[in-house]
Amino acid sequence: MSFNKITEDLFGKIESLIGKENIIVEHADMERYSRDETEDLQFYPEIVVKPVSAEQISLLLQLCNEHNLPVTARGGGTGLSGAALPVHGGVLISLEKLDKIIEIDERNLQATLESGVITQVFMDAVAEKGLLYPVDPSSKGSCYMGGNIAHGSGGPRVVKYGTIREYILNVEVVLPSGEIIWTGANTLKNASGYSLTQLMIGSEGTLGIITKMVVKLIPRPTHDVLMMASFPSNEQACSAVSAIFRAGVVPSALEFMERRGVEWVIEYDHIQFDLKDGAAAFLMVEVDGNNMDVLFAECEKINEVLEMNGCLDVLFADTSAQKDDLWRIRRVMPVSVKSNSIYKEEDTVVPRAELPRLIHGIKEIGGKYGFESICYGHAGDGNLHVNIIKGSMDDNDWTNKLKEGIREIFELTVSLGGTISGEHGIGLVQREFMPIKFSNVHLDIMRGIKQVFDPKGILNPGKIF
Amino acid sequence: MSFNKITEDLFGKIESLIGKENIIVEHADMERYSRDETEDLQFYPEIVVKPVSAEQISLLLQLCNEHNLPVTARGGGTGLSGAALPVHGGVLISLEKLDKIIEIDERNLQATLESGVITQVFMDAVAEKGLLYPVDPSSKGSCYMGGNIAHGSGGPRVVKYGTIREYILNVEVVLPSGEIIWTGANTLKNASGYSLTQLMIGSEGTLGIITKMVVKLIPRPTHDVLMMASFPSNEQACSAVSAIFRAGVVPSALEFMERRGVEWVIEYDHIQFDLKDGAAAFLMVEVDGNNMDVLFAECEKINEVLEMNGCLDVLFADTSAQKDDLWRIRRVMPVSVKSNSIYKEEDTVVPRAELPRLIHGIKEIGGKYGFESICYGHAGDGNLHVNIIKGSMDDNDWTNKLKEGIREIFELTVSLGGTISGEHGIGLVQREFMPIKFSNVHLDIMRGIKQVFDPKGILNPGKIF
Known part of the structure; x- marks a missing residue:
């Protein structure tokens, strides 16, 4: 790929399209747009633009x-995964000004909104109408709904309510x-033909820019109960996970945490x-519904299942x-780890009964x-987030030797029927591991699809492949 | 598109690949492969093959x-929709011999099976283990799981349990x-990259041949209750539909039927x-779960909702x-209509609160x-199946004038936020209506994707586009 730099003339054209008040050209003012939450990566664009409409994005x-x-x-x-980092410079489009919830349609249990709406803001707005949008990533307080689509983002409640793929009905997209x-x-x-909606989900900004969406809503359950169980080993906690479903219960959340995470x-x-x-690992189990007797x-x-799998105690x-x-405890864990040590996070996912083998292998x-x-x-x-801690590892091992270890983790994941990302996406940092999961034939099909949408490859170059 | 005829030499090669016992070359023996359930369409292939493995299909x-x-x-x-009809002749691959359920994995609540397994056979097999695969088209007694994927097929329980898109985790596909x-x-x-799984769902055999799949299963609810309500008008029955969800209940089935359908x-x-x-229309409402008090x-x-919407009586x-x-009554309706009159069926779908306007408009x-x-x-x-009855309409009007009426129905559907097929697919018979819903830009993207998978266009030519 070879791209052009933005000339003075083009800066002027972009400014006149987007408006002086909605662009940033000073390097010093771009700091927050040069990072995401991925490790310590940093890439600066040449210009940050904050368009206010799909039409502006179209012209841009x-x-x-x-x-x-x-x-x-x-x-x-x-x-x-570094997917929002402008690794080739150029134009960074921040969708922060596309922040309107256009309609919450209570007749149809659907909402129409712009892609820059913060997920929690949207969840709260539908909750006020007695409705539920259940896809709640840990970052829901600051992530955007459009980003959730672009990454196929998940969250604790996916286990009962299904993935974001079940909730995104229609997407407005600006093509290159x-x-x-x-x-x-x-x-x-x-x-009615190939689902471009599903293709946009998880496409990480490489096929088009998502500007609006229509989202399915469901009635909000009225009650929930939360339990926290401790186990003497990771493997016992993980074994209990699949056993709960086999007992006929589908929890509304079922989270695993290692002791050290809780300590931090x-x-x-x-x-x-x-x-x-003696507690080495914890499970948080939530059930929800409209009837407390059922929940009890x-x-x-x-x-019963937890006890049969050796749990030490259960807190209600x-x-x-x-x-x-x-x-x-669960929500603060990512930032607690981050504040404690340099780390790398891998987003492994396997069939749930393989979790004990996965964590043992890790x-x-x-x-x-x-x-x-x-x-x-x-x-x-x-879906297990593996936070690898630098600790006392020397810089050379951290930069070079560790990569082989990560490769082995992903090889294990794939050998257990899993894949290399459950909900974080591939972005920049996982793309070198794609061949562990995908054959060249498979990758060539993905590249072919990219080519159909974006023949010149201008959208988010350097990501996924 | 211009294709070759099968030469004597090629007949021989196909026979040696697939085996004499698994091919049909006599026109007279192909009758059942020349039709599906779409109106009175008939197209013969030059050869019918019944491969026994993905490897055979690969060589073929x-x-x-x-x-x-x-x-x-x-x-x-x-x-x-006529999607399985060989409109250009050539090779018809029947997947009837790929009929093995390879594994029902009770640890992971997943199953692996071949694409020629009959949906009901699969549902029964998982039911024996106390599990549920909820996507149950009316034709479940004879349709195949692979066909269900290819068409994005639905059924009554989608309303509570989600579409087939939520249950198909992984698909084995043979590419051209x-x-x-x-x-x-x-x-x-x-x-992890673009979802080719989701792209295969609804692709109608135009991108690859589905040979195996991995399917998500869920615990089976232990109880259900069924109600049948009658209404003095179509519009009142349809109005009650969205009101039920707004009351906070998600039924496991919610079916509409016109009086004349029930009479037939x-x-x-x-x-x-x-x-x-005085009963003009009926709603069947089912709820399911694990607790009878909750269901009551x-x-x-x-x-209460039914009464507020003017229902005449409710049968439990x-x-x-x-x-x-x-x-x-509901399941026999399609064949009752078919046996009574020449008809055409349109598979309209709109946001559910628009149903009264849709049926009024129709x-x-x-x-x-x-x-x-x-x-x-x-x-x-x-999702409303519109069965247009020939009755006393003369042949010329049926063949020519009717098309304009169908076009108006689809225009209405699209204007209400809907589309031209909810679960039957586009196939042969709806493709002329695609431009009502899709722009040229949109259709060109679909054609581009087709080209990536199937550069020579040999797979199911004449369908969707």
């Missing part, structure tokens, strides 16, 4: 396509040619939590303050390559 | 690709080049059913025999063009 993309300028779209900047299309229809079912949260956030001796019966079943959160405290690989890890994640989906 | 596709022979894949032959790939991973979440079922199948005077509470809420089915009888359009219709379908999804 036509210009960039004509002049061969790389374009990177950015949502809330919470990505964990400047054409604006809606990918689908505002319907719960659609068997307590240090970082001064949360009160009684970390029992489900909790009883879950409790009754009040919403207690629930918030427990959830806080620790073995860590032993072999001399790294420690803290694992936590959406165990109900088989 | 290489041969067909090299010699420019059209290839059409066929599942159970229950399609309603002969390459065999698995499109995804055996995981509930996957954010009674005639055709001699079912006992008390068709009250939901039924009470539903009953208590025994499984009563439930089977009511479900039979009847108006019928008045204008002089046709009658019987409507029924998965109202909870906004």
Whole structure:
């Protein structure tokens, strides 16, 4: 790929398209647009633009396509794979000004919104109408709905309510040619040709710029119960996960956490939590519904399963303050790890009954390559976030030797029926590992699809492939 | 497109690949492969092959690709859009011998099976393990799982459990080049590049031949309750549909039927059913779960909503025999209509609260063009099957004038936020209507994707576009 630099003339054209007040050209003012939440990576664009409409983006993309300028779209900047980083410079489109919830349609249980709406803002707005949008990434307080689509983002409640693929009905996309299309229809079912809606989900800004979406909503359950169980080993906690489903219960969340992760949260956030001796790992299990008797019966079943899998004790959160405290432990974990050490995070996912073998293997690989890890994640989906801690590893090993260890982790993941990302995407940092999962034939098909949408390759170059 | 005929030499090569016992070359023996369930269309292939493995299909596709022979894949032959008809002749691949359920993995709540497994056979097999695969098209007794993927097929329970897109985790596909790939991973979440799994769903055999799949299963609910409500008008029945969800209940099925459809079922199948005077339309509402108290509470809420929307009476089915009888009315409806008159079926879908306007509009359009219709379908999804009855319409009007009426129906559907097929697919018969929903830009992207998978266009030519 060879791209042009933005000339003085093009700066002027972009400014007149987007407006002086919505562009940044000073290097010093771009710092926050040069990073996301991925490790310590940093790349500066040549210009940051904050368009206010799909029409502005359309004109901008036509210009960039004509002049061969790389374009990177950015949502809330919470990505964990570097997908929003402008590695080739060029134009960074921040979608922060496309922040309107256009309609919450209570008749159809659907909402139409712009792609720069913060996920939590949207969830709160539909909650006010007694409705639920259940796809809640840990970063929901700052990530954008458009970014969630672009990355196929998940969250704890996917285990019961399904992935984002089930909730995004229709997407407005600006293509590199400047054409604006809606990918689908505002319907719960659609068997009318290839699903470009599904193709946009997980496409990481490489096929088009998402500007609006129509989202399916569901009635909001009225009650929930949260349990926290401790186990003497990672493997026992992980074994309990699949056993819960086999007992006929589908929890609304089922999260795994290693002891050290909880210890670091307590240090970082001064949360009160009684970390029992001998507890090596924890499961948080939530059930929700409209009837407390049913939920108690489900909790009883879950409790039996937990005990059969060797759990040490089970804590029930009754009040919403207690629930918030427990959830806080899980939600603060990523930032606690980050604040404690240089780290790398891998987003492994396997069929859920393979979790014990996965975590056992990760620790073995860590032993072999001399790294420690803290694992936590959406165990109900088989999705384990592996946080590799630099600790006392020397810089050379960290930069070079570690890569082989990560490769082995992904090889293990794939050998267990899994893949190299469950919900963070490939972006910049995982792309070198794609051949572990995908054959050349498979990758060539993906590249072919990219070519159909973006013949000159201006959209988010350097990502996925 | 210009294809070659199969030469004597190629017949010989195909025979030696697939085996004499698994091919049909006599025109007279091909009758059942020349039709599906779409109106009275009939197209003969030059040869029918019944491969026993993906490897055989791989060698066959290489041969067909090299010699420019059209290839059409066929599942159970229950399609309603003509997608399995070999309109360009050539090779018809029947997947009937790929009929093995390879594994029902109770640890992971997943199953691996071949694409020629009959949907009902699969559902029964997982039910024996206490599990549920909920995507149940009306044709489940004879359609194949591979065909269900190819068409994005639905069924009554999609309204609660989600579409087939949520259940198909991974698909083995033979490409026209002969390459065999698995499109995804055996995981509930996957954010690793473009989803070829989702692209295969609804691709109607135009991108590759589906040979195996990995399917998500869920715990089976232990109880259900079925209600049948009658209404004095179509519009009142349709209005009740969205009101049920707004009351906070998600039924496991919510089906609409017009009176005349029920009358024809009674005639055709001699079912006992008390068709009250003044009942113009019916809703079947099912709820399921693990607790009868909860289900009764939901039924009470539903009953209130039905009454507020003017329902005449509500029948509760208590025994499984009563439930089977009511479900039979709905399931026999397609064949009752078919046996009564020449007809055309359109698979409209809109946001569910727009159903009253859709059905009102359909009847108006019928008045204008002089046709009658019987409507029924998965109202909870906004999916209405419009059966246009030839009745006394003369042949010329049926063949020519009617097309304008159908066009108006689809224009109405699209104007209400809907699309031209909810679950039957585009196939042969709907493709002329694609431009009502899709711009040229959109269609060109679909054609571009087709080109990536199938550069010579040998797979199911003449479909979708």
